[in-house]
Amino acid sequence: MVDGKKSPILRWIVFLPVLGVIMTTMLLVSIYIKYENDRYSRDIDEIKRKFLKETKIKARERIDTIASFLQSNESALKEEAKLEVKHLVLLAVEIMENIYYENKTLSKKQIIEKIKEKLRPIRFFENLSGYFFIYDLNGYNLLLPTQPYMENTYMYNHQDVKGTYIVQDLIQIAKTKKEDFYEWFWYKPDELNSPMKKKIGYIYFFKPLGIFVGTARYEEDILERVKKEAKVFLDEISYSDGAYVFAYDSDGNLITTKKEQQQFSQGSSEVNQIIRGSKISPEGFFISHTTSMQFDTDEAKKYNSSFVRYLENLDWVIGTNTYGASVLQEISLKEEELEKQLYQSIVEIVAVSFAIVVIILFIMLDFSSRLRRILRHYESRLMLKHAKAIEQKKLLQYQVKHDTLTSLPNRILLTDRLEQLLKRAKREGYKVAVLFVDLDKFKHINDSYGHHLGDALLKQVAKRLKSGIRESDIVGRLSGDEFIIVLDNCKDVHDVVNVLHKLKDSFQEEFILEEVRQSVKLSIGISMYPDDGINVNELLKNADTAMLKAKEEGRDNYKFYTNKMNEEVEHQIKVESELREALFHNQFILHYQPIVSAKDGFIEGVEALIRWNHPEKGLVYPNYFIEIAEESNLIIEIGKWVSQEAMKQISQWYKMGLNPGRVSINFAGRQLEQDGLYEFILKTLRQTGCKPEWLGVEVIERYIMKNPKKSIELLKKLRDINIGISIDDFGTGYSSLSYLKQLPITKLKIDRVFVENLSKSFEDRAIARTIMALGSGLYLKVLAEGVETELQRKFLLEHGCTQMQGFLFSKPVEAKEIEVLLRKQKDALSI
Structure with a gap:
């Protein structure tokens, strides 16, 4: 039988785990204490290293700051000394002027003697080393108080210890600059047998007597003052x-x-x-x-x-x-702090270890319940992480499909929703409208008030757009200031127009942006499903095209898409592509139309006019392609080509002995906005050998008014180098006389629209007379273009027109034909 006592094996089974836990705990505590001691030693070494490094950095910064101050103070004192020398010379000049004007009846020599008597005894500076000297422009010394025996001697070739011809240099300053600073070497008054010392001096040429007076200060005296102030600064x-x-x-x-x-x-x-x-x-x-x-x-x-x-x-x-003692004191304080932390850590780990041993005894009894609690704890954490992951996924999905600024659907979500609406519209047989909305002049608002206010405006616009549509409709943002509105279930265009009017009315109210009141207008293009497209891309593209048409026709407008718009876009794309080919293959040519004197009909200038030698259409005139060139920015490269070709031709004519007068080239609006245009003109003038006075530029009035400040600045630069400036089409658009008087123009051009009806229209005659009177009053030449009849010529001549241009005199012709005309004129003038 087994007695009631527990067997030794059972006792050991109970005791050994407890003993193992205690021994393990003691071992871990010992390891921890050893680790903390090692860490303490490492921390002490690191504190010493770091503290010494910081001490050295502080010392270096202090000395660098002091050195910088001393150097700045030295520069200031030297500059102060130079100004003092200059002031003394100007006082001497004042004395000389008084003597000169009080003794004008005396001879020059007598006046100079009086000046010498007045200046000779004057001494200055702390050590009285300062004095005045006088020389004439021939190199004769007239006053040298420290060495009077050298007065009235020829010192033109006198050199200092560095070999510098002092007097020659001073005479050169007197002749060229009248007054200036100069540095040289000379004897100190009380050390005439010692080596020469460097001086910093100032002279002034007194023109009435043809002499110059000066004084100087020895650099070592200035340095002595610098050292004194530096010593006081360091002591403090x-x-x-x-x-x-x-x-x-x-x-x-x-x-x-x-x-x-x-x-x-x-x-x-x-x-x-x-x-x-x-x-x-x-x-x-x-x-x-x-x-x-x-x-x-x-x-x-x-x-x-x-x-x-x-x-x-x-x-x-x-x-x-x-000082090492200070360093050790700081380190000692850090050591005490670390020792306290070490002691506290050891006490805490021993206490914790004891508690662990006690707790483990109880852990064995309710291990199973703890395990369940632990499992429940981890289960709840996993569920929480899973819930957070789902929320994060939803957030990412939202951000992928929504605009971050306005929270509106972006292109991705907008495309997806529009596709769904189109499928339903196809099934149920109703229309869907796509509105492409662009904010007019948003870039100006953004640039004027800053991007933060621009963003705030976009947010308010988004809210106002949403408030102006039905709940079933969609508002989305593509990019920048472009929005898309999708109107679902439309019966006809009247439904769309109603929404458009509602939107327009809602945008009559100004937006308030940080106390700034700003009105916003919309340009809207509309395409309809299925009339204008059966898929998303077609509808967006056609709505975009209609929006651009609305902008072209004055902004604050809306346009429904038509097939004609698409044809216009395709035509524009085709011409733009052909223009690029024309630039690459050099298909452009220049024709020139003479500008003649209104009085005698002689050629006084020529206007360069571009033509396109199209491979299929033949000779094409600018009205076919210039507008597209401007919209596509190709006008910049075309304008450069015109400038280069015209200047080459001008130079060639003058080399041939021909005189075409000023040859005018036309600047487009985009060219005026281009940075670097002035530099390009200068470069082309140099490269072609064309002189500025041979060249004129013509600028249409409305282009200048787009950015008057920048345009006037450019035109003034061109006028400053003698390039002629003409205002083309004057009076056909918005004319600002306040800007006209600021323009550096040399000529006004009367547009052909006023010239062609002179015999029929009283209004055109009145306008022409007004322009000619204005030009005469401003001393400007007045050129009338499009003169085709003798009656037109006589009327313009009688009322003050100075130059004319038109088929009455010559149509635009090639350069060779201009050469023939110029030779005939040259021969006629030589008779």
């Missing part, structure tokens, strides 16, 4: 951590006066080592040293160091100290 520096600044000259003498700043023994090898090292390393370096401080221990002495730097202009070495 103190730092809260006990550090200070010391300075030595190159002989090892202490400059600073505070006794504790005697960092090293004067003349010691340690000082000489610092001076030599500083000259080799001008940016400064650290040096370890010993001090005479009684409290320095052997350990502290290891950390004694100074950062020193050589100041070349002052020939000084400055530095600041780092």
Whole structure:
């Protein structure tokens, strides 16, 4: 039988796990304590390293700041000294002027003697080393108070110790500049047998007597003042951590006066080592040293160091100290703090370990219940993570399909929803309208008030668009200031027009953006399913085309898409492509139309007119392609080609001995907006050899008014180099007389629309007379274009027109025919 006592094996089964837990806990505690001790040692080493590094950085920054201040102060004092010298010379000039004007009846020599008597005894500066000297333009010394025996001697070829011809240089300054600063070497008044010293002087040429007066200050006197102020500045520096600044000259003498700043023994090898090292390393370096401080221990002495730097202009070495005792004191405080943390950590781990041992005894009893709680805990965490993942996925899906600024559907979601609506419309047989909405002049608003207000405006626009449609309709944002509205279940265009009117009415109210009131107008293009397209891309493209048409016709407008619009777009794309080919294959040519004098009919200028030698259509005139060239920005390259070709031809005519007068080229609106146009014209003039006075530019009035400030600035630059400026089509559009008076123009052109009906229209005659009177009043030439009859010519001549152009005189012709006309004119004039 087995007795009631537990068997040893059962007891050991109970005891051994507890013993194992205790032994394991003790082992872990021991390992932890060892780890904490090692970490403590590493932290102490790191604190020492980091503290020393920060101390050195602070020392270097202090010396660099001081050096920078001393250098700035030196520059300021030198500049102050120069101004003082100049002021003294101007005082001397004032004395000379008074003597001259009071003694005009005396001879020049007598006046100069009186001036010398007045200036000779004057001395200035702290050491009275300053005096005035006088020379004439022939090189004769007239006044030299420190060496009077040299007065009235010829010193034109006199040289200083550097070999500089002082008097020659001073005469050159007097002749060319009248007054200026000059540097040379000369003897100090009380050291005539010593080497010459550098001087900074100023002279002034007194024209009535043909002499110049001057004075100068010795550079070493200025430097002495710099050193005095530097010494005072260094003595006043103190730092809260006990550090200070010391300075030595190159002989090892202490400059600073505070006794504790005697960092090293004067003349010691340690000082000489610092001076030599500083000259080799001008940016400064650290040096370890010993001090005479009684409290320095052997350990502290290891950390004694100074950062020193050589100041070349002052020939000084400055530095600041780092005391080892201070370093050790700071490190000691950190060590105490770490020791407390270590002790606290050990106490905590022992307490925790004891608690763990006690707790483990109970853990064995309710392990199963704890395990269940742990499993429930992890299960809840997994469920929470899963829920967060689902929310994140939904958020990402929303962001992929919505505009981040307005929260409206973006192109992806808009396309998807529109496709669904089109499928349903096809099944049920109703119409769907796609409205392409663009904000008029949004870029101007964005540039004027900033992007943050532009974004705020887009948000408000989005809300107002949504409020103007039905709940079943869709509003989305494509990009920038472009929105799409999809109207579902439309019976006919009247439903769409009703929505359009509602939108227009809602946008009559101004938007308020941070107290800025801004009105916004819409350009809207509309395409209808299935009339204008049966898929998303067709409907969006055609609505976009209609929107562009609405913008072309004045903005704040809406247009329904028509097939004609598509034909216009296709035509524009075709012509644009052909224009690129024309540029590449050099298919453009220039014709020239003479501009003649209204009085005698002689050629006074020529206008360059572009033609397109089209491979299929033959010779094509600008009205076929210029507008498309401007819209596609190809006008920039075409304009460059015209400028280059015209200037080449102008140069060629003048080389042939022909005189076509000013040859005019036309600037398009996009060219005026182009950056670098002025530089391009200058470059082309240089490359072709064309002179600016041979060239004129014609600018249509309405192009200037798009950006008057920039246009006027460009035209003034061109006029400044003598290029002629003409205003073309004057009076046909918006004319601003306030800007006209600012324009640097040389000529007004009367448009052909006023010329062709002169014999029939009283209004056209009145306008023509007004333009000619305006041109005459502003001293401008007036050119009438499109003159085709003798009656037109006589009327224009009688009322002050100065130049004419038109078929009455010559149609636009090739360059060779212009040469024939110019030769005939040349022959006629030579008779």
